[in-house]
Amino acid sequence: MRLVILIAASACVVSTEGFSPSITSTRTRPSFVGLSAKAGKGKKSKKGSTAGGGGFASKSTSNSQGKVRSVSGYTGSGTKPLRVAANTFDAIRKKYGTEACSDLYVRSLLNDPTTFWFVGKLARRTDLDDKEMRGKTIPTENEAALSQKRLIFEYAKNQLRPQNLGGPYSKELELWLAPPDSEMDVVQNKVSFTKVVGSTKDISDTFSVSDVGYNPEIYIGDEINEGGLRVTRDDDGNPTQATFEINA
Numbered sequence: 001m002r003l004v005i006l007i008a009a010s011a012c013v014v015s016t017e018g019f020s021p022s023i024t025s026t027r028t029r030p031s032f033v034g035l036s037a038k039a040g041k042g043k044k045s046k047k048g049s050t051a052g053g054g055g056f057a058s059k060s061t062s063n064s065q066g067k068v069r070s071v072s073g074y075t076g077s078g079t080k081p082l083r084v085a086a087n088t089f090d091a092i093r094k095k096y097g098t099e100a101c102s103d104l105y106v107r108s109l110l111n112d113p114t115t116f117w118f119v120g121k122l123a124r125r126t127d128l129d130d131k132e133m134r135g136k137t138i139p140t141e142n143e144a145a146l147s148q149k150r151l152i153f154e155y156a157k158n159q160l161r162p163q164n165l166g167g168p169y170s171k172e173l174e175l176w177l178a179p180p181d182s183e184m185d186v187v188q189n190k191v192s193f194t195k196v197v198g199s200t201k202d203i204s205d206t207f208s209v210s211d212v213g214y215n216p217e218i219y220i221g222d223e224i225n226e227g228g229l230r231v232t233r234d235d236d237g238n239p240t241q242a243t244f245e246i247n248a
Helices: 032-039 080-096 141-160 167-172 183-187
Strands: 002-007 012-017 020-026 101-108 115-124 173-178 212-216 230-232
Touching: 080 101, 080 115, 080 141, 080 212, 101 141, 101 167, 115 141, 141 167, 141 173, 141 212, 167 173
Parallel strands: none
Antiparallel strands: 002 012, 012 020, 101 115, 101 173, 115 212, 115 230
Protein backbone atom coordinates (compact mmCIF):
# COMPACT_ATOMS: atom_id res chain seq x y z
CA MET A 1 0.00 0.00 0.00
CA ARG A 2 1.40 3.36 -0.98
CA LEU A 3 0.64 6.47 1.04
CA VAL A 4 1.54 9.91 -0.30
CA ILE A 5 1.48 12.85 2.11
CA LEU A 6 1.99 16.42 0.94
CA ILE A 7 4.08 18.65 3.19
CA ALA A 8 3.13 22.26 2.49
CA ALA A 9 5.63 24.64 4.07
CA SER A 10 8.62 22.33 3.77
CA ALA A 11 7.82 22.04 0.05
CA CYS A 12 8.32 18.30 -0.21
CA VAL A 13 6.32 15.23 -1.03
CA VAL A 14 6.74 12.39 1.41
CA SER A 15 6.12 8.92 0.06
CA THR A 16 5.95 5.89 2.32
CA GLU A 17 6.25 2.39 0.97
CA GLY A 18 5.21 -0.07 3.66
CA PHE A 19 7.19 0.82 6.77
CA SER A 20 10.13 2.56 5.10
CA PRO A 21 9.23 6.25 4.46
CA SER A 22 11.49 8.27 2.21
CA ILE A 23 11.41 11.69 0.59
CA THR A 24 10.85 11.26 -3.12
CA SER A 25 10.70 14.76 -4.57
CA THR A 26 10.66 18.45 -3.81
CA ARG A 27 8.95 21.47 -5.29
CA THR A 28 8.14 25.07 -4.46
CA ARG A 29 4.62 25.80 -3.32
CA PRO A 30 2.92 29.08 -4.29
CA SER A 31 1.95 31.71 -1.76
CA PHE A 32 -1.57 33.09 -1.60
CA VAL A 33 -0.32 36.61 -2.23
CA GLY A 34 1.69 35.50 -5.24
CA LEU A 35 -1.26 33.78 -6.90
CA SER A 36 -3.58 36.69 -6.11
CA ALA A 37 -1.13 39.17 -7.57
CA LYS A 38 -0.89 37.14 -10.77
CA ALA A 39 -4.66 36.86 -11.04
CA GLY A 40 -5.11 40.57 -10.48
CA LYS A 41 -2.39 41.69 -12.90
CA GLY A 42 -3.45 44.69 -14.90
CA LYS A 43 -6.00 45.95 -12.40
CA LYS A 44 -5.56 49.44 -11.04
CA SER A 45 -4.82 49.88 -7.37
CA LYS A 46 -7.26 51.82 -5.26
CA LYS A 47 -6.20 55.27 -4.22
CA GLY A 48 -4.26 55.31 -0.99
CA SER A 49 -3.10 51.71 -1.16
CA THR A 50 0.54 50.80 -0.70
CA ALA A 51 2.23 47.82 -2.26
CA GLY A 52 3.92 45.28 -0.05
CA GLY A 53 4.27 41.60 0.80
CA GLY A 54 3.51 40.43 -2.72
CA GLY A 55 1.77 43.26 -4.51
CA PHE A 56 -1.32 44.14 -2.49
CA ALA A 57 -2.03 46.85 0.08
CA SER A 58 -0.46 45.67 3.29
CA LYS A 59 -2.44 47.89 5.62
CA SER A 60 -6.13 47.90 6.43
CA THR A 61 -7.28 51.31 7.55
CA SER A 62 -10.92 50.38 8.14
CA ASN A 63 -10.29 47.81 10.85
CA SER A 64 -6.83 48.64 12.18
CA GLN A 65 -8.04 48.80 15.76
CA GLY A 66 -10.63 46.02 15.54
CA LYS A 67 -10.49 42.63 17.18
CA VAL A 68 -11.31 40.50 14.14
CA ARG A 69 -10.82 40.65 10.40
CA SER A 70 -14.29 41.34 9.05
CA VAL A 71 -15.85 38.80 6.72
CA SER A 72 -19.13 39.39 4.95
CA GLY A 73 -20.71 36.20 3.65
CA TYR A 74 -18.80 33.96 1.28
CA THR A 75 -15.05 34.57 1.21
CA GLY A 76 -13.38 33.68 -2.07
CA SER A 77 -9.64 33.28 -2.54
CA GLY A 78 -9.17 36.81 -3.87
CA THR A 79 -11.11 38.85 -1.34
CA LYS A 80 -9.59 41.79 0.47
CA PRO A 81 -9.60 40.28 4.00
CA LEU A 82 -7.50 37.34 2.81
CA ARG A 83 -5.13 39.60 0.87
CA VAL A 84 -4.65 41.85 3.89
CA ALA A 85 -4.18 38.86 6.18
CA ALA A 86 -1.63 37.29 3.80
CA ASN A 87 0.32 40.53 3.42
CA THR A 88 0.37 41.04 7.17
CA PHE A 89 1.62 37.50 7.66
CA ASP A 90 4.45 38.05 5.17
CA ALA A 91 5.54 41.26 6.88
CA ILE A 92 5.48 39.74 10.37
CA ARG A 93 7.20 36.52 9.31
CA LYS A 94 9.95 38.46 7.57
CA LYS A 95 10.56 40.63 10.63
CA TYR A 96 10.11 38.15 13.47
CA GLY A 97 10.86 34.76 11.92
CA THR A 98 9.20 31.46 12.77
CA GLU A 99 9.16 32.19 16.51
CA ALA A 100 6.14 34.44 16.01
CA CYS A 101 4.23 31.91 13.91
CA SER A 102 1.92 28.94 14.40
CA ASP A 103 0.57 26.23 12.11
CA LEU A 104 -3.19 25.84 11.80
CA TYR A 105 -5.45 22.81 11.45
CA VAL A 106 -9.22 22.46 11.15
CA ARG A 107 -11.44 19.46 11.79
CA SER A 108 -15.16 18.91 11.30
CA LEU A 109 -16.89 16.95 14.01
CA LEU A 110 -19.66 16.14 11.53
CA ASN A 111 -17.37 14.78 8.82
CA ASP A 112 -14.50 12.90 10.44
CA PRO A 113 -13.56 14.03 13.96
CA THR A 114 -10.24 12.18 13.78
CA THR A 115 -9.00 14.00 10.66
CA PHE A 116 -7.28 17.37 11.04
CA TRP A 117 -6.68 19.38 7.86
CA PHE A 118 -3.72 21.73 7.53
CA VAL A 119 -5.18 25.13 6.53
CA GLY A 120 -2.28 27.55 6.76
CA LYS A 121 -0.16 29.57 9.15
CA LEU A 122 -0.58 32.36 11.67
CA ALA A 123 1.83 35.16 12.63
CA ARG A 124 1.66 37.82 15.36
CA ARG A 125 3.72 40.81 16.38
CA THR A 126 5.51 40.21 19.67
CA ASP A 127 7.37 43.47 20.33
CA LEU A 128 5.58 46.50 21.80
CA ASP A 129 8.43 48.69 20.51
CA ASP A 130 7.64 47.64 16.94
CA LYS A 131 6.61 50.79 15.06
CA GLU A 132 4.06 48.75 13.13
CA MET A 133 2.37 47.56 16.33
CA ARG A 134 -1.21 48.83 16.53
CA GLY A 135 -2.39 47.21 19.74
CA LYS A 136 -1.30 48.13 23.26
CA THR A 137 -0.53 44.55 24.28
CA ILE A 138 1.23 41.62 22.63
CA PRO A 139 -1.37 39.22 21.16
CA THR A 140 -1.42 35.78 22.73
CA GLU A 141 -1.39 32.82 20.37
CA ASN A 142 -5.02 32.07 21.23
CA GLU A 143 -6.11 35.69 20.69
CA ALA A 144 -4.36 35.74 17.34
CA ALA A 145 -6.19 32.59 16.27
CA LEU A 146 -9.55 33.83 17.54
CA SER A 147 -9.17 37.07 15.60
CA GLN A 148 -8.75 35.12 12.34
CA LYS A 149 -11.07 32.22 13.15
CA ARG A 150 -14.03 33.20 10.99
CA LEU A 151 -11.81 34.14 8.07
CA ILE A 152 -10.00 30.81 8.31
CA PHE A 153 -13.24 28.83 8.49
CA GLU A 154 -14.76 30.68 5.54
CA TYR A 155 -11.71 29.98 3.42
CA ALA A 156 -11.34 26.36 4.54
CA LYS A 157 -14.96 25.39 3.96
CA ASN A 158 -15.58 27.35 0.76
CA GLN A 159 -12.24 27.29 -1.03
CA LEU A 160 -9.75 24.86 0.39
CA ARG A 161 -11.67 21.68 1.21
CA PRO A 162 -15.46 22.04 0.84
CA GLN A 163 -15.72 18.26 0.36
CA ASN A 164 -14.88 17.67 4.02
CA LEU A 165 -15.29 21.03 5.73
CA GLY A 166 -18.10 22.72 3.79
CA GLY A 167 -21.86 22.35 3.47
CA PRO A 168 -23.43 20.32 6.29
CA TYR A 169 -19.97 19.63 7.74
CA SER A 170 -19.28 23.32 8.36
CA LYS A 171 -21.67 23.62 11.30
CA GLU A 172 -19.18 22.13 13.76
CA LEU A 173 -15.68 23.18 12.81
CA GLU A 174 -12.79 23.47 15.26
CA LEU A 175 -9.51 25.35 14.96
CA TRP A 176 -6.30 23.87 16.35
CA LEU A 177 -2.73 25.15 16.74
CA ALA A 178 0.62 23.45 16.16
CA PRO A 179 4.22 24.68 16.45
CA PRO A 180 5.53 26.71 13.49
CA ASP A 181 6.73 24.84 10.42
CA SER A 182 6.10 21.52 12.13
CA GLU A 183 4.47 19.71 9.21
CA MET A 184 7.14 17.03 9.04
CA ASP A 185 7.02 16.38 12.79
CA VAL A 186 3.23 16.34 12.62
CA VAL A 187 3.27 13.65 9.94
CA GLN A 188 5.72 11.63 12.03
CA ASN A 189 3.32 11.82 15.00
CA LYS A 190 5.79 13.80 17.09
CA VAL A 191 3.55 16.82 17.67
CA SER A 192 0.30 17.36 19.55
CA PHE A 193 -2.20 20.10 18.73
CA THR A 194 -3.74 22.76 20.98
CA LYS A 195 -7.40 23.63 20.55
CA VAL A 196 -8.35 27.28 20.06
CA VAL A 197 -10.93 28.04 22.73
CA GLY A 198 -13.16 31.00 23.53
CA SER A 199 -14.74 33.69 21.38
CA THR A 200 -14.06 37.25 20.34
CA LYS A 201 -15.30 38.32 23.78
CA ASP A 202 -12.14 36.75 25.20
CA ILE A 203 -9.88 39.01 23.12
CA SER A 204 -8.37 41.87 25.08
CA ASP A 205 -9.65 45.40 24.43
CA THR A 206 -6.03 46.41 23.87
CA PHE A 207 -5.66 43.90 21.00
CA SER A 208 -5.55 44.93 17.33
CA VAL A 209 -6.15 42.55 14.46
CA SER A 210 -3.56 44.50 12.47
CA ASP A 211 -0.90 42.80 14.58
CA VAL A 212 -1.89 39.37 13.27
CA GLY A 213 -1.58 37.77 9.84
CA TYR A 214 -2.84 34.57 8.21
CA ASN A 215 -1.24 32.73 5.30
CA PRO A 216 -3.81 30.32 3.83
CA GLU A 217 -2.86 26.91 2.49
CA ILE A 218 -3.28 26.53 -1.28
CA TYR A 219 -3.92 23.30 -3.12
CA ILE A 220 -2.30 22.71 -6.49
CA GLY A 221 -2.36 19.84 -8.96
CA ASP A 222 -3.81 16.61 -7.62
CA GLU A 223 -4.40 18.20 -4.22
CA ILE A 224 -7.36 20.14 -5.59
CA ASN A 225 -9.34 16.91 -5.87
CA GLU A 226 -7.53 14.60 -3.47
CA GLY A 227 -6.81 17.12 -0.72
CA GLY A 228 -3.53 18.14 0.88
CA LEU A 229 -1.91 17.54 4.23
CA ARG A 230 -4.20 16.02 6.87
CA VAL A 231 -3.40 13.87 9.86
CA THR A 232 -5.13 11.81 12.50
CA ARG A 233 -5.38 13.03 16.10
CA ASP A 234 -7.60 12.24 19.07
CA ASP A 235 -10.03 14.61 20.79
CA ASP A 236 -7.17 16.11 22.80
CA GLY A 237 -5.07 16.74 19.71
CA ASN A 238 -2.63 13.93 20.45
CA PRO A 239 -1.30 11.46 17.84
CA THR A 240 -3.19 8.19 17.68
CA GLN A 241 -0.27 6.20 16.30
CA ALA A 242 3.38 5.68 17.21
CA THR A 243 6.09 8.04 15.99
CA PHE A 244 8.26 7.04 13.03
CA GLU A 245 11.22 8.43 11.10
CA ILE A 246 11.40 9.49 7.47
CA ASN A 247 14.64 8.53 5.77
CA ALA A 248 16.08 11.12 3.41
